[in-house]
Amino acid sequence: MLVLYSNDYVFHPGARDTGNDIALDRNEIMQGELEILNSQSLIEHTLEKLGVRVVYPSFRGKDRKELPFAAQRLLRDFSIAAVPQANVIELKLRNNDRQVALDTLSAIIDEYLADRAEIFQRHVTFGSEKARQDITNELKAAEDNLVAFQEAHQISDLKEQTVLLLHRISEIADEKEGVAGEIGNLKAQSATLVQALQDLPAQSLIYQETDISQEHKMLTDRLTQLQIQQADLKGRYQNDYALVRNVQRQINMVQGSLHRTPARETVVQRTGINTVYNELFQQNLLLTSRLRGLQAKLDGLSDELNGLQGRSDELVSLSGQYHALQRTRDVLEQSYRVIAQNAEETRLAAELNPENDANIRIIQSPASPAGGRSLRFVILVLGLIVGFGSAVIMLAARLLTQQVFLTPFDVERRTGMPVIASVMDAGAPAPTWISPHTDALVKQWAGWLLVRLRK
16 A cells, blocks of 8 residues: 555644644654554454454354454454555455455455544544534623623613714703703793783773762752852842851862762773783793693603713723623634634535545555465474474583583593593482483493493
């Protein structure tokens, strides 16, 4: 298999256009691919796909129970080697059945490609999905905090509400000023009408019937009698007579009373409401009612203005916290869009660049030798040779390291002097350290020594 370089082996710690990419070297890439091929799960998936008894007929149990043991055996039979100085991986599989070996190796390669694609795709999909899920949770929490803040303080759109409040405050202030001016005008008109009403009578004469006054009539009659009596007395007496002067004095008194007494007196008199007074009174009443209405309106406008001003001050005091919550929400929303866009770009790039998923090329399909060859006999022969050689070496080492003389040759070799004779004690028991093999050697050397002595 040929391993080609791709974007999967490049780490992007930041944005792709910053040039901070970190690429793996050949050894790291090849070691990563070897680890994927040597994974236990890959072998188990292959055995599950093919069946344990198909690959190893000697397994008689259930596939599930035998699966771990079969996987271990398959890992021992499966050898992977990276070709030096090349991006090539060589795969070998040993099995008694040639076709089973081919099928198993092909299945391992297929599972490897599938698992590898899933592993590398997990970096893109799972990482982006986890980041998207995390930013989604943070965005939802920020949105909930903002909504809770808006509901708690009755805010829908802070900027729009503030503008509307200021516009309404300006309108109410202008309207209040206009109402106050109108109230002042009405108060001046009402004061003028009140002054006019005070100067005008509330009642006026409608009909009046007069007749000769009784007192005037009595005084006239009395004056007539006195004048008749005076004329009579002047005919009989002189003007300076006391009686004449007395009558003259009475006439003067009656004439004075006549001058003071009106000639006529009112017999029937009818009065009614003065129309001018009534009209002015009605106008004053209308002005007073309108004035009270305007005063009530002014009070309402003042209360509304105070409420709006308080609400405006409250929104101004809450604007910092609201903008902080909104800014957090906007930043998280922008981050979510960037993550979603990057994930989508990565997905599209992976779909538009199929060579990223095809950077593993099969140079040679699985094939078996024309004739199988078993190395068991060779291994057995080599094992016997190695065992015999090891035994000889161990025996020689033991003889060289012993501190006793087992043969006359040992005595000559150690002392540098010739041995003339060597006789064993036939009746003494053999030492515990002398083995049958050692006894045979002693006899052999003894015979050799006797032959030498004869010569």
